[in-house]
Amino acid sequence: MGQNGSARAGGDAAAALLRAAIIGAGPSGFYAAAQLLAVAEPEFAVDLFDRLPTPYGLVRAGVAPDHPKIKSVTRAYDKTARHPRFRFFGHVELGTDITREDLLERYHVVLYAVGTATDKRLGIPGEDLRGSHAATEFVAWYNGHPDHTGLEFDLRASHAVVVGNGNVAMDVARMLALAPTELEATDVADHALEALRASGVRDITLLGRRGPAQVAFTNPELLEMGELERADLEVAGGELDDLSAAWLADQDRTAHRNVEILQEYARRPRSGKPITVRFRFLASPVELLGDEEGRVRGVRIERNAIAAREDGTLAARGTGTFEELPAQLVFRSIGYRGVPLPGIPFDADRGLIRNAGGRVCGEAGGVGDVYPGEYVTGWIKRGPSGVIGTNKKDSQDTIGRILEDAGAGRLNAPSRDDVEELVAERAEHAVTWMGWEAIDAVERAAGEPNGRPRVKLAAWEALRDAARTRA
Ligand SMILES: Cc1cc2nc3c(=O)[nH]c(=O)nc-3n(C[C@H](O)[C@H](O)[C@H](O)COP(=O)(O)OP(=O)(O)OC[C@H]3O[C@@H](n4cnc5c(N)ncnc54)[C@H](O)[C@@H]3O)c2cc1C
Ligand SMILES: NC(=O)c1ccc[n+]([C@@H]2O[C@H](COP(=O)([O-])OP(=O)(O)OC[C@H]3O[C@@H](n4cnc5c(N)ncnc54)[C@H](OP(=O)(O)O)[C@@H]3O)[C@@H](O)[C@H]2O)c1
Numbered sequence: 001m002g003q004n005g006s007a008r009a010g011g012d013a014a015a016a017l018l019r020a021a022i023i024g025a026g027p028s029g030f031y032a033a034a035q036l037l038a039v040a041e042p043e044f045a046v047d048l049f050d051r052l053p054t055p056y057g058l059v060r061a062g063v064a065p066d067h068p069k070i071k072s073v074t075r076a077y078d079k080t081a082r083h084p085r086f087r088f089f090g091h092v093e094l095g096t097d098i099t100r101e102d103l104l105e106r107y108h109v110v111l112y113a114v115g116t117a118t119d120k121r122l123g124i125p126g127e128d129l130r131g132s133h134a135a136t137e138f139v140a141w142y143n144g145h146p147d148h149t150g151l152e153f154d155l156r157a158s159h160a161v162v163v164g165n166g167n168v169a170m171d172v173a174r175m176l177a178l179a180p181t182e183l184e185a186t187d188v189a190d191h192a193l194e195a196l197r198a199s200g201v202r203d204i205t206l207l208g209r210r211g212p213a214q215v216a217f218t219n220p221e222l223l224e225m226g227e228l229e230r231a232d233l234e235v236a237g238g239e240l241d242d243l244s245a246a247w248l249a250d251q252d253r254t255a256h257r258n259v260e261i262l263q264e265y266a267r268r269p270r271s272g273k274p275i276t277v278r279f280r281f282l283a284s285p286v287e288l289l290g291d292e293e294g295r296v297r298g299v300r301i302e303r304n305a306i307a308a309r310e311d312g313t314l315a316a317r318g319t320g321t322f323e324e325l326p327a328q329l330v331f332r333s334i335g336y337r338g339v340p341l342p343g344i345p346f347d348a349d350r351g352l353i354r355n356a357g358g359r360v361c362g363e364a365g366g367v368g369d370v371y372p373g374e375y376v377t378g379w380i381k382r383g384p385s386g387v388i389g390t391n392k393k394d395s396q397d398t399i400g401r402i403l404e405d406a407g408a409g410r411l412n413a414p415s416r417d418d419v420e421e422l423v424a425e426r427a428e429h430a431v432t433w434m435g436w437e438a439i440d441a442v443e444r445a446a447g448e449p450n451g452r453p454r455v456k457l458a459a460w461e462a463l464r465d466a467a468r469t470r471a
Helices: 013-015 027-037 072-079 100-106 135-142 166-179 180-184 188-195 217-226 242-249 253-267 389-408 419-426 433-450 458-467
Strands: 017-025 044-050 084-092 109-111 132-134 157-163 204-205 231-236 275-280 283-290 296-308 313-328 330-332 357-362 372-374
Touching: 017 027, 017 100, 017 132, 027 044, 027 072, 027 109, 027 389, 072 084, 084 419, 100 109, 100 313, 100 372, 109 389, 132 135, 132 419, 135 166, 135 188, 157 166, 166 204, 166 217, 180 188, 204 283, 217 253, 231 253, 242 253, 242 283, 242 296, 242 313, 283 313, 296 330, 372 389, 372 458, 433 458
Parallel strands: 017 044, 017 109, 044 084, 109 372, 132 330, 157 204, 157 330, 204 275, 231 275
Antiparallel strands: 283 296, 296 313, 357 372
16 A cells, blocks of 8 residues: 555556665655656656654755755655655664665665765864764754754853864854854754753854865855854955965856955954854864863864865865864864665775666676666765755766666566565554654644744654654
8 A cells, every 4th residue: 555545556557567665765865756756657666765753864954953945845855755656664774674685675676865974084183082073963963863862062162163164064153153042943953952042152163174265165155154143253364375366267156256255254343243253264173182081172273275286176285383272162074974784885985885877886886797776876876965956966867777777677676565564574663654744743833832843853752652643
């Protein structure tokens, strides 16, 4: 039976229907599902699995709470979920509840869209001191990801350093700087709202190893920093060196505009706001310094200069000049990284599932080394970069490979079709789309009295209980 009330076709029709399992209900998984369901010949039925009881991946657990418009993209995903040939199996984890082999026994197509769950490390002394955190964890904590609810961030700190010059680093800095009144109307997790209300952080440094021409920010996000209610901005080391000035001439509009915005910030007088957000360029952390109790007390940085590599790209080179920044909180925000799954080829250098244009493949790569019927899309295919929409095109490319293989008879040949039985046996807490709708209703109702979009359920048991309110 389909979850949307329609019976799954039986007899000849069922034989003609190709079954696809998509693992990961983030943007890439949902775009792939919609694209497969739109194919007229051959027809696909799609089962979307996620280890969380909730769908949407980083749209729920990554996108900042004060960016509600961006989250409205989920309306398109909900439309996909209403398709009669779609089923959702939430709270079912590949690698623990079910295996790759289970899937290959039951599906013609297995598509991994699991994202990149962990962080890249700096690899410097002191990184494990108390008060040193991965941005991935902080982001998941303030967004109510149930794996991270129990984390503690000591926000009594006065000085925070965020390492990295990408949009995630900027999200982290902005979340630390937002006024409680700006956060109260959002879906930030309640435990985070409480901690951020009491925060003592007054000085936030965004540390970039290269210069303003090389930041990975997007313009609207950088402009938003200039409108913070509680924070004045400072820019340190923002002058363009000769190499960057020449290099910038060949860059896109975003890079030019970023430089203009940062130059305008550098000229702005302070206006007496209680918090300072500082853009500090051309500096790399080389050590986190600890106090006698094992807590971070500062960051030792090395000043950098821009140098050209042989291929013309620009790198940060240490100058041998060091200084110390005070900091009781340090967030490394230098990118995400994929986690290997049992039995699925993993490129450890790049931190993603080994693939050739979306077809899972072995180390040799190429046509002869492809795993039939196994595909990959999204961040775990190409690495952790790109906005939500980037995943649409990425999934289209993978679906193109699937259709080529379907036409050439190169898909997997499953031997059984007892998925509901498998899930019932292995994952007794599995959540259907109706279960997610029940969670959604509970969260929205809890938010309504205070004008919030929702109050997120951030504990596993609370999510399971809410899912059960509509069987
Ligand atoms: C902090 C942050 C903020 C962002 N903000 C924005 C923004 O404002 N605007 C924008 O356009 N883009 C934003 N992005 C980028 C955007 O979120 C990504 O491009 C997009 O989410 C990647 O989609 P994905 O489906 O590949 O991965 P994900 O969104 O990570 O989805 C992967 C899914 O797979 C599931 N999963 C993982 N392992 C398993 C397993 N073993 N079994 C079953 N399920 C599993 C996970 O639970 C998750 O639901 C942001 C990214 C981050 C990190
Ligand atoms: N609002 C939004 O649209 C939004 C919000 C969040 C995220 N996103 C998207 O999600 C993707 C991931 O974002 P992200 O911020 O995690 O990654 P990112 O954009 O790749 O930025 C990573 C940053 O870390 C720096 N870095 C890497 N290694 C470093 C090291 N060892 N020491 C110091 N700095 C180092 C990089 O500098 P170098 O350039 O010198 O390598 C870069 O500034 C991006 O595409 C982003 O646009 C979008």
